[in-house]
Amino acid sequence: MKNVLKIVAGLLGVLILGIIVVVLGLYFISNSDINKTYSVSAAAVEVPNDEETLALGQHLAESRGCTDCHGDNFAGGPFFNDGAMGTLYASNLTSGPGGIGGSYSDADWVLAIRHGIGPDKKPLLFMPSHEFWNYSDRDLGAMVAYLKTLPPVENQVPEASIGPVARALYLSGQLPLIPAELIDHTGPRPDAPEPGVTVAYGKYLATAGCVGCHGETLSGGPIPGVPPEWPAGANLTPGGNLADYTEEDFITTLRTGVTPIGYELPAEFMPWPTLGKMTDEELQALWLYLESVPARPTGQR
Numbered sequence: 429m430k431n432v433l434k435i436v437a438g439l440l441g442v443l444i445l446g447i448i449v450v451v452l453g454l455y456f457i458s459n460s461d462i463n464k465t466y467s468v469s470a471a472a473v474e475v476p477n478d479e480e481t482l483a484l485g486q487h488l489a490e491s492r493g494c495t496d497c498h499g500d501n502f503a504g505g506p507f508f509n510d511g512a513m514g515t516l517y518a519s520n521l522t523s524g525p526g527g528i529g530g531s532y533s534d535a536d537w538v539l540a541i542r543h544g545i546g547p548d549k550k551p552l553l554f555m556p557s558h559e560f561w562n563y564s565d566r567d568l569g570a571m572v573a574y575l576k577t578l579p580p581v582e583n584q585v586p587e588a589s590i591g592p593v594a595r596a597l598y599l600s601g602q603l604p605l606i607p608a609e610l611i612d613h614t615g616p617r618p619d620a621p622e623p624g625v626t627v628a629y630g631k632y633l634a635t636a637g638c639v640g641c642h643g644e645t646l647s648g649g650p651i652p653g654v655p656p657e658w659p660a661g662a663n664l665t666p667g668g669n670l671a672d673y674t675e676e677d678f679i680t681t682l683r684t685g686v687t688p689i690g691y692e693l694p695a696e697f698m699p700w701p702t703l704g705k706m707t708d709e710e711l712q713a714l715w716l717y718l719e720s721v722p723a724r725p726t727g728q729r
């Protein structure tokens with residue numbers, strides 16, 4: 429009996445030691461990625477401040493998802509906050525106390541939004557710059573111009589601390605914790621088609637706004653890196669979830685959050701209140717593009 433107990437205790441010891449080694453390794457490897465410094469010099473983007481540009485910038489900042497994470501007043505808010513995932517807040521973008529707006533240069537804004545890199549040259553965590561990389565100079569310049577005019581709001585967001593589950597998901601490739609790693613920083617700029625009701629412009633909008641959840645091919649399926657209670661993204665390719673939609677249905681769905689069959693889209697998963705602020709022209713271009721992509725079974729990436 430004593431011997432059996434000894435063996436069990438010994439095995440337990442080995443198991444605990446193994447777990448300690450794995451957790452230490454997890455922290456060691458992910459820390460070196462999180463603290464890596466990037467020597468990227470972002471190409472200068474013109475930031476005009478005429479009224480037309482500021483209005484465009486406001487429209488973009490309010491309709492492209494920034495407020496879903498940074499809050500309606502852009503003063504930041506929790507992204508996740510629990511023991512397993514850790515603590516991560518979207519930054520306060522205003523120039524109020526706790527905000528970054530007062531100290532950011534135009535070049536800092538471009539480096540952060542387009543490259544996912546902070547002024548300290550370290551990667552921004554979870555800030556989806558791999559999608560914003562697609563914004564044209566015109567759109568990015570207008571957005572920065574508007575963000576510089578935000579009314580100051582006081583909000584000190586807590587320092588980020590990434591927990592063991594987030595690190596394990598990141599290291600197993602299931603969580604885009606460091607979007608800067610997904611960007612070809614010195615690669616050619618993506619196409620910047622003229623705004624208009626065209627397939628090319630619709631593709632531009634979808635690439636920066638829908639593929640993050642609906643997938644590279646827009647065929648939907650499980651969304652990488654989100655908590656298990658999230659529904660799968662809808663299949664937006666022809667013959668998929670929008671098979672019985674007309675263009676008008678599509679626009680109404682994004683504006684009201686109610687689909688043609690009367691289903692109310694949950695705004696915490698499908699951000700229709702922000703995406704629905706797109707103009708008619710933008711939504712028409714998106715629809716045109718969605719109708720032009722190859723049909724695919726749901727979830728085929």
Ligand code: HEC
Pocket residue numbers: 489492493494495496497498507516517518519521528537540541546547551552553554555556560571588
């Ligand atoms: C999915 C959530 C999410 C969305 C959408 C998002 N952000 Fe962020 N953003 C974050 C998080 C989280 C951080 C903090 C990253 C960190 O602390 O490392 C951040 C950081 C930033 C920073 C760097 C601030 C600093 O602390 O130095 C800027 C600038 C920024 N975001 C601008 C934007 C703009 C502009 C948009 C819309 C085009 C946007 N973000 C959309 C989550 C988001």
Ligand code: HEC
Pocket residue numbers: 633634637638639640641642659660661662664669670678681687688693694697698699703714
């Ligand atoms: C943050 C993630 C996210 C983003 C970004 C997003 N979607 Fe969605 N979308 C979802 C999810 C999840 C569902 C399914 C919701 C459900 O089943 O309850 C959905 C459902 C939809 C539906 C309803 C389909 C149906 O079943 O009738 C449409 C239409 C849609 N999305 C269009 C878009 C378009 C167009 C964009 C880009 C402009 C976009 N979505 C961006 C997550 C997202």
